[in-house]
Amino acid sequence: MKQKPKLLDQVREKIRVRHYSIRTEESYVRWIRRFILFHGKRHPKEMGTAEVEAFLSDLAVRGKVAASTQNQAFCALLFLYKNVLNMDILGEINALRAKRPLRRPTVLSFDEAIGLIDAMSGVFQLVAKILYGCGLRGIEAVRLRVNDLDFGLNQIMVRDGKGQKDRVTMFPDNVKAGIREHLKYVKRLHENDLKNGFGAVYLPGALARKYKNADKHWGWQYVFPSKTLSVDPRSGIKRRHHLHLASLNSAIKKAAGIAGINKNISSHSFRHSFATHLLEDGYDIRTVQELLGHKDVSTTMIYTHVLNKGPKAVQSPLDRRPMD
Template sequence: KDLGEGEISQYISHLAVERNVAASTQNQALNAIVFLYKRVLEIEIGDLGPMERAKKPEKHPVVMTRQEVGKILALIPGTHGLMAKILYGSGLRLMECVRLRVKDIEFDQNQLFVRDGKGMRDRLTMLPAQVQPALQEHLSRVQLTHEDDRRRGFGEVFLPFALERKYPRAPVEWAWQYVFPSDRLSVDPRSDKMRRHHVDPTGSQRAVRSVARKAGIIKPISPHICRHSFATHVLEAGCDIRTVQGLLGHKDVAT
């Protein structure tokens, strides 16, 4: 309680210089002290002045070689394999992939429409021609499942942003169904309706890690690494960095 701004500043600097803590640990310590003084002791802290801040380590994203990508995509079977091909071929985040709706696919234009991506930004990205036959075959099977659900009195899907009230028939329409639906119906806790949600993303995460081990790839591989690899490989192929930024949906080109 008797410590002032100078002592607090010295302690925070001590954590960085002497204790060599991570930047997140130093920030957590500073926030805890500010909370203690302001909320518990009810003492306002003034300007702490200059402090030595812990440096955040510069991290470089893990990227697969084209040969490693080929091994991964060749080994993952079924739906998870198709999803991995889209992640690598279109640069999607995993959750963007599992949330794709049928209407988001433009086969004629070789495009995918990503809605409400990170930062609530929409964008267009490429849909490689090589993946389209498998995707069309997959959608044919999904449509049969959807039609069977409707015959049994189900077939609804969740719609965001009150769209269900605006378009009351949309939840059962084919265009709004998930491209990668769950293999079973479940109760939607938001409405207590029996619906078919999108596939659980953890299944793809496990599948990618499993085949990476089988392929003898030592790097820490996850579905998101497919996105990193997409960005790196299209840049290496001569694509403009601003175009890649748009395909990835990054606000800052530096990321």
Template sequence: MLNLPDTLSRQFTAQLDQKQHPENIKHFYRKWLRFYWDFCHKYHYDPYHRSSLPSFLDKLDQKGQSAQQREQARQAIVLFYQVKATADAEDAELSSNAVQTLPMQAPPRPDVLLEKNSPDPNHPHHLSPPYEHPRHPAVSDNTHQNNTVAEKQTGCSWVFVFDELTREIQLLHYSPKTLKSYRGWARRLQAFTKSKDYRALTQQDVVAFLSDLAVEKKMSASTQNQAFNALLFLFQHVLKKDFGEIKGVARAKRKPYIPVVLSREEVELIFDHLDDPVDLVAKLLYGCGLKLFESLNLRVQCFNFDAGVLTVHDGKGQKDRTVPLPQTLIPALKLQLRKVADLHEADLKANFAGVFLPNQLSHKYKNAAKEFIWQWFFPQPSLTLVAETQEHKRYHLHESIVQKAIKRAVNDAKITKRATAHTLRHSFASHLLEANYDIRTIQELLGHSDVRTTMIYTHTVQSRTLKQAKSPLDFDRE
């Protein structure tokens, strides 16, 4: 992070002292000003212009800063603008006094006049500019005009872009993770183009950006594809422009992916090192082939114990599917259901506001959030305070809790594979394939739209042909 210029830091501190702010407030105000200064330099905004403030506050919102923190940051930057205005006024007054006291005898020499009017870096009210555009050699008027136009296109606000991007993604009911990812790539493009006017963005800007990711930053093929998809969405849904066909971009080759798969014994070892309720989550990941977010988003109504079926709503690709419930888990699942019922009863007595519901369901069904069928099957132990409404709601168990617990279990079990929560889903598919289940059946259970995605698991099991691959060293062992 960039440090504030010494002169600016002294002036801002003096203003804080004059306002008689408490020491803890002074600390936070200086912190917000540093963040703002760094933000303006990174995204090529003019820190002295008030139009840069909304973009900075939008960035804080993206970073998850609360409304109270954003308001404190706004107050700090407004105070900085006041410092700048005061310094400008005093500089103007000093300049005016200097002109009035010039001797009337002989006109001053040009070099003397230049020296007197040059800003003194040690002057207490002199503020250094945040950055300077590079000096260009003497060129024709047309070239100078083009450079001026290019400079005017940078440092523009992208608040509209991020607001529209958020609105479009919410309209399409994309996941919060997709929104976070797409906003991140839009922010990177903004920094790369030096906050160029988004209305002037062209395909060439995208080509240059993607080439920089591949050549300079050496990002993987999957990351480049993610960036491409995010910018494609940005152009089509937000900027309303034709993306066209991207040519001439250096792309990293995508390596064939072979997933990590655990043996049945290793899976059992992991289960042995997990505590309730994470052990039940892990058993559903393996026993039903669920993704982690699918298992944690399960609600009471998803379980049909009579039919032995689990319904996954808004799963992979926002599609619903059904999978068979493992019969060995039925007693543990029913015990968990009783725990959820007890917690729900206690929440109702405490007059809680219900659980978080998908999309706008809470507006359509006012009482659904408190109904038992909508309760999370794996609820978070504590209630969550909603800052906007000051209501307490129940959220599901956080992904990080499960991820960390499984990582510890893998280490404690001394498993030498790079196993995560998702590895249990890979193991589910691989073990079904080993048991001679049809690839199409596995595709449906996993929720894959393309069977080619499911085919990767054929690389995780041994061939069933008579002449399977074998080392020559093992020929004598037959």
């Protein structure tokens, strides 16, 4: 008789069926394991609303976690009970909620943004230009595929962004030459991988099954690939992944020190600056909302309030003046 998979393996299977990212998978599994350990390794089937409330309240009171962190833990448990255990017990959770701090995003001035980019070099400088010039999240930038870049239509396609949504943003003129040159290196790297029996890249959803050998096609390769091959933790296949987000953030912090910028900066600071500078330039808030991929305009309104001037063709803030 075939043995039933362990609970966390069932969680992983359900997540993969829904094509969630590996970051979401790792996060959900971590929170579910932590929930089980918190309650003395009791099986979640033996627990319910009261135990979930106790866990979430402990995170807020004793753990002092951020509201977003507590919400992530709740989403993981909601997924467990709804999609794995088929138990509808989390309708009304009355846990103490972590206080959501009213913090303004870290925004760079135009000169600071350009100074920070100038303090960087190589591939990290190219990614930084994409972040500030297009308003992408860090993970969206490092996940870009060659197919996502449209030099002719001056646009970049952001696929499977937050909330599993696609969107289109501008492709700044001041980064195109650098990207073209960089892609020559990436293509040589890919061709060398193919010669050595590699060259396949991870494909989302059912694309790998639907299109045979598409994972080796040039168009599906990452624009910013890792320097080394690594083993995919899901499939066990050795292949080249994209640039790691942690490496990007480390390079940005190092550049901030070189540029003498004394702000708490990460890859997301470029996205905040992109939105703020477009609004300062008079672009319509709805247009900026669409470029950022925000579900609700209230999220975009955190940057500033401007008079609506109607949709218009948007010039990237990266293109305010010529750059090398």
